[in-house]
Amino acid sequence: MAATQPSPSHSRQLLSGNEAIARAAWESCVRVASAYPGTPSTEMLENLARYPDTYTEWSVNEKVALEVAIGASMAGSRSFCAMKHVGLNVAADPLMTLTLTGAAGGMVIAVADDVGLSSSQNEQDSRFWGRFAHLPLLEPADSQEAYDLVRAGYELSERFQVPVLLRLTTRICHVKGMVTVGERGAHASAGFVKDARRWVMVPGNAKARIPLMYEREEKLRAEAETSPLNYVVEGADRRVGFIATGPAWMHVQEAFPDAPALKLGLSYPAPLEKIRAFAAGVERLLVVEETEPLLEMELKAAGIDCHGKDLLPKIGELAPEILKPAVARLLGETLPVPATKPAQVFPRPPTMCVACPHLGVYYTLAQLRNVTIAGDIGCYTLGAGHPWHALDSTISMGASMGVALGLDKGRSESDRDKKIVAVIGDSTFLHMGMQGLLDITYNRGNVTVLLLDNRTVGMTGGQDNPATGRDIRGEAAPRVDFVKICEALGVKPERIRKVDPYQLPVLFKALREETKIPEPSVIITDRPCVLIDDFKRQSPYVVDADKCTGCGNCVDIGCPAIHVKRREKAVKPSGKEVELQFVGIETAACTGCGLCVQPCAPGAIVAAATLASINVLKKH
Amino acid sequence: MKNEVTNILVVGIGGQGVMTATEILAEAAISLGHDVKKTEVAGMAQRGGVVSSHLRFGERVLSPQIAPGEADLIVGFESAEALRWIHYLRPGGRVLMNTARLVPPVVSGGLYEYPADPVAEIRALGIEVHAFDAMAIALELGDVRLGNSVMLGAIADHLPFSAEVLLEFILRRFTARKPAMVEANAKAFAGGRAAVASSAAPAAALA
Numbered sequence: 025m026a027a028t029q030p031s032p033s034h035s036r037q038l039l040s041g042n043e044a045i046a047r048a049a050w051e052s053c054v055r056v057a058s059a060y061p062g063t064p065s066t067e068m069l070e071n072l073a074r075y076p077d078t079y080t081e082w083s084v085n086e087k088v089a090l091e092v093a094i095g096a097s098m099a100g101s102r103s104f105c106a107m108k109h110v111g112l113n114v115a116a117d118p119l120m121t122l123t124l125t126g127a128a129g130g131m132v133i134a135v136a137d138d139v140g141l142s143s144s145q146n147e148q149d150s151r152f153w154g155r156f157a158h159l160p161l162l163e164p165a166d167s168q169e170a171y172d173l174v175r176a177g178y179e180l181s182e183r184f185q186v187p188v189l190l191r192l193t194t195r196i197c198h199v200k201g202m203v204t205v206g207e208r209g210a211h212a213s214a215g216f217v218k219d220a221r222r223w224v225m226v227p228g229n230a231k232a233r234i235p236l237m238y239e240r241e242e243k244l245r246a247e248a249e250t251s252p253l254n255y256v257v258e259g260a261d262r263r264v265g266f267i268a269t270g271p272a273w274m275h276v277q278e279a280f281p282d283a284p285a286l287k288l289g290l291s292y293p294a295p296l297e298k299i300r301a302f303a304a305g306v307e308r309l310l311v312v313e314e315t316e317p318l319l320e321m322e323l324k325a326a327g328i329d330c331h332g333k334d335l336l337p338k339i340g341e342l343a344p345e346i347l348k349p350a351v352a353r354l355l356g357e358t359l360p361v362p363a364t365k366p367a368q369v370f371p372r373p374p375t376m377c378v379a380c381p382h383l384g385v386y387y388t389l390a391q392l393r394n395v396t397i398a399g400d401i402g403c404y405t406l407g408a409g410h411p412w413h414a415l416d417s418t419i420s421m422g423a424s425m426g427v428a429l430g431l432d433k434g435r436s437e438s439d440r441d442k443k444i445v446a447v448i449g450d451s452t453f454l455h456m457g458m459q460g461l462l463d464i465t466y467n468r469g470n471v472t473v474l475l476l477d478n479r480t481v482g483m484t485g486g487q488d489n490p491a492t493g494r495d496i497r498g499e500a501a502p503r504v505d506f507v508k509i510c511e512a513l514g515v516k517p518e519r520i521r522k523v524d525p526y527q528l529p530v531l532f533k534a535l536r537e538e539t540k541i542p543e544p545s546v547i548i549t550d551r552p553c554v555l556i557d558d559f560k561r562q563s564p565y566v567v568d569a570d571k572c573t574g575c576g577n578c579v580d581i582g583c584p585a586i587h588v589k590r591r592e593k594a595v596k597p598s599g600k601e602v603e604l605q606f607v608g609i610e611t612a613a614c615t616g617c618g619l620c621v622q623p624c625a626p627g628a629i630v631a632a633a634t635l636a637s638i639n640v641l642k643k644h
Numbered sequence: 645m646k647n648e649v650t651n652i653l654v655v656g657i658g659g660q661g662v663m664t665a666t667e668i669l670a671e672a673a674i675s676l677g678h679d680v681k682k683t684e685v686a687g688m689a690q691r692g693g694v695v696s697s698h699l700r701f702g703e704r705v706l707s708p709q710i711a712p713g714e715a716d717l718i719v720g721f722e723s724a725e726a727l728r729w730i731h732y733l734r735p736g737g738r739v740l741m742n743t744a745r746l747v748p749p750v751v752s753g754g755l756y757e758y759p760a761d762p763v764a765e766i767r768a769l770g771i772e773v774h775a776f777d778a779m780a781i782a783l784e785l786g787d788v789r790l791g792n793s794v795m796l797g798a799i800a801d802h803l804p805f806s807a808e809v810l811l812e813f814i815l816r817r818f819t820a821r822k823p824a825m826v827e828a829n830a831k832a833f834a835g836g837r838a839a840v841a842s843s844a845a846p847a848a849a850l851a
Contacts, residue, residue, distance in 0.1 A: 038670055038680060142685065166681070166708070199683040199708040200670065271708075278707035345711045362713045363735050364769060369728040370756035372657060372748045374693040410750055579753060584692055588752040603754070612788070 027076040027497075033207035041170040041196040044203045045106075045134060046071035048174035052130070053211035054078055054104045056096035058089035060455065061484040062108030063143040064197035065136035069106055070487070073496045082487055082496045085421070085455040086111035090118050090133065097131040097187070098223060100214030102178055106134040109150045110420065114456070116153075121225050122187055123157040124233040126240070129213060130178035131187040139193040139314045140340050143483070145401065145418060147339060149316040150191050151269075154292035158241045161189045161292035162253070165273040167201035173289060175206070176253060180290075184240055184247075191291075193314060195271040195341060245293035253289030256302060264351055265306025267299060267319065267330075272312045272342045279344035280351070294319055296326050303328050308354065310335065314342055376406050378585040379559075379617035381478055381551035384525040385447070386412035387581050387619070388532050389474075395443045395539065396431055400424040400457070402449040403482040403553075411582050415447065424448045425460020429469040443539035444470060450477040451489040454504065458513060464544045465514030472538045473546045476525075477506060478553040486556050510546045519545035526551060528622045554615065562616030564632045567608050571628035574604025578620040578629065585613040586620055649702035650804055651710040655729045656721025657746055658693050661792040665719070666697040668796060669803075671813045673701035676805055683708040692748060696729055719799050721778075722746050727762040730769065739766055740799045740840065742778040742791075774798070776839040782832060790832035797836025807837060 030050065031037060039047065045068050049057060057080045059069035073080040083089035086107040096103035107115060112135045119133075135153070138144035154161030162177055164170040170192070177188040221229050248254055259265075261282040268276045269291045276285055286302045288294070303309045309330040311320040320332030335350040336342060352359050376382055386407040389397060399405055399415035400423060408415035417427055428446035435442060448457045453475055464471050481487040488494040493503035510520050519541070523534050531549070538545040552558035574594075578586055590606040609620070611632050621629045652669060656662040663684060670682045678701040685696050698710045715733050720726025720741030733739065743763065751758050759765060763775045776798055782790040793814055800807035811833050818825045 038674060038682070140685075195683065195708065199681060200667075201681045201705070201708065202674070202679055274706045274708070341709075343709050343711065344707055362731065364713070364731040364733060364771075366731045367727045367759075367765065369724050369759060370748070370751055372692070372694045373750065374658070375749055410755065411753060582749065584749055586752075587747060588754065591754065605754075 028074045030075055031205065034204065036202055036204045038200050039167050039203045040067065040198055040200045041164065041167045041192060042067035043071050044167040044171040045174050046075065047205050048171045049104045050075040050078055051206055051208045052175055052178045053102055053209055055101035055213065056093060057104040058083045058092040059106040060086045060089055060111060061481050061487040062111050063484055064138060064194040065106050065108045065134065066484045066487065067197070068134060069496065080496050082489060084490060086115040087118060090115040093131060094118060094122055097127040097129040099129065099216045101129040102211055103129060103131050108144065109135060109137045109148050110144065110146065112150055112153060114421070119153065119157055123159055123237055124225055124230055125223055126185040127181055127187045128185065128217070130181040132174060132177040132181060132190050133187055134190040134192060136192040136194070136197050139195065142194055145420065147315060149318065151292065151318050154189050155318065158237050159187060159189050160244050160290060161191055162289060163191050163269040163291045164196055165271055166196065167199065167203045169289065170196055171203050171205065184244060186240060191270065193271055241293055245295070248290045248293050248295040249298050251290045254295050254298060255287055257285045257287065259284040262306050263355060264308045264310050265302060266310050266312055268312040270314055272314050275342055275344050275347055276312050279347045291319065294322055299323060300328055310351065312336065312342055312347065315339060373409055374406060375584045376403065376582060377554045378583055378613050379554050379615040381525040381549060382407065382476060383581050383583055384528055384531060384619050385474060385476060385549060386414045388528060388535060389414035389445065390580065391532065392535060394441060395445055398424040398428040398431060398446045400448040400452050402452050404447055404449055404476055407447065411580055421452055422456025422460050425457050425464060428471040429464050429467065432469050432471055443472065445472045445474060445539065447474045447476065450475070450479065450491045451481040454490055458509065461510065462513045469544055470542045471544055472535065475506060475546055475548045477548055477550050479558055480553045480556045482553045482555065486553065506548050515544050515546050519543060520548070522548045522550055524551065525549035526617055526619060528619065564611045564614035564616050565609055565621060565629050566611055566632045566635045568628045568630055568635055571626045572606050573626050574606045575625060576605040577623035577625065578607060579605055581620050583620055585610045649700050649705055651715045652699045652717045652719065653710050653715040653729060653732050654697040654699065654719040655725045656695055657725060658695050660721045662695045662697050662721055665792055665796055666699050668813050668817070669699055669810070672805060672810045675809065678702060679705045681705040681708040694725065694728065717799065717802060719795065721795060723762040724759055727759055727765055730766055733771060738802060739771055739773045740802060741773065741775050742795060743775050744777065744779045774840045776836070778836065781835040781839060785828060785831055785835060787828060790828060793829040793832035794836035797833035798840045800833070800837050801841065
């Protein structure tokens with residue numbers, strides 16, 4: 025992928041928050057940018073990689089990404105690092121020491137909270153990291169501010185020699201709004217300055233840096249008091265004054281256009297004196313923050329009386345429809361009842377794709393008896409859903425390994441014969457699964473690992489990783505060999521198998537055999553994600569309605585191209601009542617993977633071309 | 645002076661082109677000098693999940709989301725999806741919807757029922773509905789992928805700007821990448837437009 029020509033300076037464009045941040049990072053002359061993909065943060069690096077003159081990388085995980093950015097900053101260059109909220113948990117270790125060394129070249133760490141949980145395993149408030157690590161925290165309210173705050177962030181970072189946290193939410197990252205961009209400036213890297221007392225954090229050196237960290241925090245608080253990033257919008261209706269950060273600021277402006285409001289763009293350290301002055305001019309103060317009451321607690325501790333989570337939820341977004349009733353309650357007012365009630369419509373949970381190689385894996389796992397399956401983070405987490413129900417846990421990136429070992433070692437007498445399986449994808453394995461597998465082999469665990477190598481980071485939209493053979497720009501890169509890695513981590517060569525996940529009998533046999541042997545084993549499936557270029561379509565299948573017996577075996581594959589056309593009740597020879605499901609295949613969607621053909625007992629699923637010619641013969 | 649903002653909610657499922665359609669509407673609005681915000685609630689949308697795309701434009705747009713009861717227009721790419729979001733429509737707002745029914749595995753697997761007649765259900769609420777079969781119109785023109793242009797044609801006379809502006813931005817996408825598709829998409833747009841113009845209710849543009 026060649027770098028694309030950046031859009032003209034000073035032009036006005038419709039950009040997502042992530043796109044605006046990439047543009048601002050490029051204009052700020054960031055030399056090194058690193059990230060691990062994760063919704064909603066992924067597109068920051070994806071977009072930045074298209075700009076010229078910037079080194080960008082998909083790192084193997086967020087901890088490494090942050091360390092790369094730290095190194096670049098030490099080298100005197102500007103660096104940028106992006107991750108989703110749970111990613112900063114992974115990167116917390118370097119972060120908590122980075123606050124002592126500070127930054128040399130300007131450094132912005134963007135962390136995207138999935139407020140509302142559109143695609144995450146938890147909802148957490150990353151603003152805690154500002155307080156925990158004593159770092160300044162910037163919170164944009166839309167794309168333009170995301171752009172502005174990155175530019176301001178580099179200036180702040182270098183002025184105070186401190187890494188700056190840019191706290192985003194899904195509603196910043198993925199909303200598109202109008203942004204007036206600027207032009208690329210100039211920044212000369214100062215070069216690495218050898219200084220062990222600053223960069224070598226052994227106890228003696230670190231101890232000397234702690235007071236400097238607190239001094240810096242007070243200077244930053246003074247900065248926040250006067251910063252133009254924190255400003256008041258006057259309003260005539262002084263019954264309630266609002267303090268808001270992030271996207272909640274826009275919601276407050278939308279819902280209460282006549283109320284005075286204080287916007288905090290540099291929200292930590294909080295400008296307590298500015299807030300105190302604002303509070304004095306309003307009858308009641310309401311803090312509107314997503315998601316936890318951080319500012320509220322701080323204000324209360326400082327003796328500033330305010331409302332917050334006594335009125336507003338601690339979970340999800342604070343959209344106008346949430347804010348208006350809460351404020352009405354505070355003022356003792358009643359709001360009109362909405363005209364139309366929500367209709368009752370079936371849920372539409374995300375499904376795996378047609379011909380997804382994971383379908384065969386979960387179909388097979390669902391057939392296994394007496395098995396507990398530790399899952400991981402990725403598309404394959406969907407295996408917990410209908411119709412497979414073949415995943416028993418999801419915790420964090422790479423957790424399938426450790427959880428599986430714990431399930432093995434902690435098994436009760438009643439679970440003595442349980443087989444323990446761990447399911448993990450290629451990128452998740454490289455992110456944090458390898459260490460878990462090493463723990464399994466080292467501690468002689470009895471776990472069968474299914475390593476689903478689909479050659480991409482599927483869930484976030486198909487990013488590259490060290491197993492794809494391509495880097496972030498799509499250029500050729502060294503490709504890891506999973507068999508060699510597993511061997512090196514201590515799995516016996518005969519306990520490592522590569523299996524085609526479209527061959528159900530082979531997969532079933534491999535799983536049954538490996539789960540019987542009481543030692544670590546790894547089954548690697550090696551078919552590409554259907555959404556990437558490596559996937560090749562085959563000719564589609566159809567159901568020969570004359571032959572379909574309604575057994576429903578194919579429905580259990582869970583392929584979205586298979587539809588039940590008709591249901592019938594029937595009584596088996598044994599006297600048991602069953603529901604027959606007569607099916608059809610959506611030919612336009614079918615890619616001919618052949619998974620559904622295999623469990624079809626009457627041989628009713630045939631190549632579309634074959635059935636067409638049979639029908640022609642019948643007509644004649 | 646009141647800040648007038650137009651709220652259009654485009655709904656459907658992942659892979660139907662909901663987000664692209666909203667993007668084109670946004671481009672048209674920008675060309676007329678509006679401030680624009682566009683946001684999606686698309687949890688894992690690529691995997692056949694629910695997608696709702698909010699488009700707001702006017703002199704100045706603050707919150708990117710359309711609140712329930714405030715959409716001027718709901719554009720439904722799928723029947724049950726139009727019904728799902730109906731409480732977002734403002735009193736007097738309008739629904740333009742495809743009659744296509746895309747049945748998810750949880751329905752075909754027998755766990756849930758598909759609503760018997762979403763169009764009738766919406767109409768029973770006293771809401772102005774224009775329903776049309778975008779898929780059939782696209783297939784008649786020989787390519788199911790024209791469905792998106794059919795949908796945009798269908799709503800073209802219900803926007804606070806002219807249908808020609810919208811058509812220009814649709815065709816611009818193809819002029820650059822697939823010039824061979826320009827004519828077919830122009831026909832699809834006209835087909836969608838005609839389908840709604842011939843449906844029962846009067847088609848006055850939003851005030």
